[in-house]
Amino acid sequence: MRLFDISLFLKRFPIKRAKDELLHISAINEADYEAFLNAKKAEIVNYHLKYNNFYQSKVSEGSTNWESLPILKKTDYQIPLKERLSIDFSEKDVYINKTSGSSGNPIRFAKDKYSHAITWAYHIERFGWYGIDFNSSLQARYYGIPLDTIENKTVQLKDFLAKRYRFSINDLSEKALGEMLEVYKQKPFDYINGYTSSIVLFAKYLKEKSIILKTVCPTLKVCIITSEMLFEDDKVLLEKQLGVPVVNEYGCSEAGVIAFSNPDGEWEVDSKTLFVEILDEDGKPLPLGEEGRIIVTSLHNKAHPFIRYEIGDYGAFSEKSTFKKPILKKLTGRTNDFAILPSGKKAAGMTFYVITKKIMEESGNIKEFKVVQTKIDTFKINYVSEEPLTQEKKSFIAKTLEQFLESGLTFIFHRKEQLDRSESGKLKQFVSLVKS
Known part of the structure; x- marks a missing residue:
């Protein structure tokens, strides 16, 4: 049974239409891709200038080109969510989430249901590179879990629908890591997904015990780490002790997946649902290879504007980047660190x-x-x-x-x-x- 797809359908996220659009975008050739991006950028800007009072208040009169549009920071969003929603959207008919708050006060934000669906469709596509199907592949999950009873039950239900087994990362003692290993011996996990530091700590435990995880869990295909920096020596350790490829996912809750390791080992940036820029301190575009502020535009979110949004990270594009296939060369951390x-x-x-x-x-x-x-x-x-x-x-x-x-x-x-x-x-x- 395709429980994951069914759960999206029941929440009225139009996942089939989103998948179809991604296929259409994938078919656009490189020569036409810059024109496609320019059209999508103009479409989302014009929409919010017409239907979103919050965004209208941020844009100076006479701003006629992309570079003249404001760069929005998290502090710009520190007003009630209802004051940032576009006309004809309410909190009852959108997907609502909040940022982690790691770079300051967390902000609540919204995505219209189609925008959220296309984010999921992109996620599904990228995981599919490694033979992962959210409907059937069992995930070993390394994320926190809410202590609040209602939120805890909600998370457990989501884990069931998405075929996820969640390990507690609040206890990473020697005893807990040993118990974790026993679970791998019993369950046919297809992939590992979660916070880098917790999985690295487990890999160090495996090294101490001279164990390669795939030998005790032969169904394991890949490890996808996220949310925390992955250093090269830690990646080497993970691939050796887990016995599977390690994929680096970079993103944020507001935009979704920003970059994802492709099978060629490149950190490929999402150019289908996002437009990502690397700018200097004065807001000017930097040449490929040079490090600057990462600025993200959500090309489909009509409920809530994330246009030229500074997420708080520094990075650089690879010199091999193109409009259709931008490659993230490096990520150097948060601007406030x-x-x-x-x-x-x-x-x-x-x-x-x-x-x-x-x-x-x-x-x-x-x-x-x-x-x-x-x-x-x-x-x-x-x-x-x-x-x-x-x-x-x-x-x-x-x-x-x-x-x-x-x-x-x-x-x-x-x-x-x-x-x-x-x-x-x-x-x-x-x-x-x-x-x-």
Whole structure:
């Protein structure tokens, strides 16, 4: 029984029409694709200028071309949702969700039912590259689960309809990881999907036990990680210990999947339902290969405008990118993830994390860690390991980090049984509590 498709149909998401449109878009050749994108951009802008009072208030009179349209930030959406909906849409007849809040206060947003359907259709298409069918493929899911009883039951129902077995990532102790392995021995999982850090921690457990997961779960085809950064050494570890290809999914709740690893190993950007730009600090388009702000436009969402929307990430397109097939070369983290130092210097939080990661893994049996800047000159490093770091190793780490950052900084190490995660189960590797 195709429970997943049936569940979308019962919610009145027109999934068949959405799939048909994606097939039509796929058939457009490269030479005509820029014209197709320009037409879709004009269509969604004109719609919201005519039917959405919120968007009208953001656009200056006389804005006649794409580059003159405003770049909207999350702060622009910090008003009640009903004031941002287009005419003829109400909260009763749209899909409503909210952002994670990892870059500030979460915002509620809406998608009309066709827009949400085409997002799902795109998702289905990409997972299909790896032989995954949402109606029949069993998923090992690494996401958080709500503690609220009603929300918990709702999530359980959704998991049943989508053939998902959800592992608890609130407990990643040695005992819990062992119990997790036993589930893989009993269930014919087709794929793993979820937060990077939790799956990496499980892979480290498998390495300690000298186990390749596919040998105990031979049905496993692929691992699809999302929501957190995937570093190359972690990808190597995952592919070795899981015994299957690792796919990197990048997206956000507002836009859906932005980039997805294709079978050629390229991080292919969605050019069917989205228009993605890489801009400099002045809002000017950057040449391929250069790093800048990621700006996203939803080409189908008529209920709620996400037009030239800054999602808060930095990245760069590959030089091989085309209008039909843009490739994300790299993703360098969030715009607000910076360490502000006493000298006024700013260090990119993710770069800082990568250097710390390399030093700590070379200095001891570190399973995972999190860096928190508590003061302008103080960093707390919470870590999980079998053995505590010696004072000598702590001093070496601190000295190396000072060489990268600057002298006069304080590093405080806390060994923990497990790290604190967000309510959703996400681990943010670097956090600054210091205001700019």
